[in-house]
Amino acid sequence: MNTSQNSLSEALQGWRVKPPADPGFRQGVWRRIGEKAEPAWPGYIRAHAPSLAAAAFLAAGAAAYTGSVMAHSQVRADREAIVVAYLMDLDPRAQAALKP
Amino acid sequence: MRLIPGIAAIIALLAAGAGFAGYSLSRDPALHAAAAKGDTMEWLRADFHLTGAQLAEVRRLHDSYAGSCQEHCRMIQEMTHARDELREAHGDKAALDAANARLEKMRAACEGAIAEHVRRVAALMSPEDGRRYLALVVPRIANFDHAGAPDLRLNRPN
Numbered sequence: 129m130n131t132s133q134n135s136l137s138e139a140l141q142g143w144r145v146k147p148p149a150d151p152g153f154r155q156g157v158w159r160r161i162g163e164k165a166e167p168a169w170p171g172y173i174r175a176h177a178p179s180l181a182a183a184a185f186l187a188a189g190a191a192a193y194t195g196s197v198m199a200h201s202q203v204r205a206d207r208e209a210i211v212v213a214y215l216m217d218l219d220p221r222a223q224a225a226l227k228p
Numbered sequence: 229m230r231l232i233p234g235i236a237a238i239i240a241l242l243a244a245g246a247g248f249a250g251y252s253l254s255r256d257p258a259l260h261a262a263a264a265k266g267d268t269m270e271w272l273r274a275d276f277h278l279t280g281a282q283l284a285e286v287r288r289l290h291d292s293y294a295g296s297c298q299e300h301c302r303m304i305q306e307m308t309h310a311r312d313e314l315r316e317a318h319g320d321k322a323a324l325d326a327a328n329a330r331l332e333k334m335r336a337a338c339e340g341a342i343a344e345h346v347r348r349v350a351a352l353m354s355p356e357d358g359r360r361y362l363a364l365v366v367p368r369i370a371n372f373d374h375a376g377a378p379d380l381r382l383n384r385p386n
Contacts, residue, residue, distance in 0.1 A: 217268060
């Protein structure tokens with residue numbers, strides 16, 4: 129028993145692991161680190177380009193339409209107000225009604 | 229994901245820019261300024277593309293019309309007072325009817341005078357602008373009397 133233990137111990141002491149060198153190991157590690165640490169903006173945008181473009185197009189279109197409707201509404205209100213003021217200047221009936 | 233709020237903010241900014249552009253392209257700053265000031269001559273100049281000479285001629289027409297307008301105004305007031313006195317006195321119905329008829333006739337004459345005046349103004353404009361001016365003003369002339377005094381939202385200079 130002692131003899132076999134000694135031989136095992138000697139075998140273990142003499143055992144050296146010599147794996148074959150992997151020339152791409154470091155590059156592989158850095159590549160994987162890079163994939164994890166990438167800011168992801170470009171990657172995310174590239175990956176979701178169609179849906180992001182559609183969302184941006186819809187939002188911008190809706191906003192532009194809303195802005196245009198608001199401006200047209202303002203133009204209508206302004207024109208109505210100025211036409212009333214104009215007719216007030218021209219119309220003796222309205223002026224007579226307003227004078228005491 | 230942390231990127232989504234950032235992307236949403238960018239899209240919101242883009243939409244805000246598009247909204248502002250849509251508003252800016254569709255608004256009419258000259259009309260708005262004229263309405264804010266109650267400057268009807270500036271409105272005519274800007275909205276109907278009047279040249280300096282056309283605007284001067286429109287001013288001349290308005291000035292010459294103003295005299296008859298004031299006279300019509302005075303006559304309407306007098307006729308209205310006379311009619312109201314008859315009505316309050318509960319007097320002769322025939323006299324009251326006659327007073328009402330005189331008043332209506334004067335109002336119709338006023339309406340005709342305004343219509344004639346705006347046609348003269350329209351004749352000074354380009355055909356397209358003249359048509360647009362008449363389409364805007366003429367339908368309101370008849371309704372103006374029946375609608376009563378309009379609300380005076382404008383800070384009018386005079």
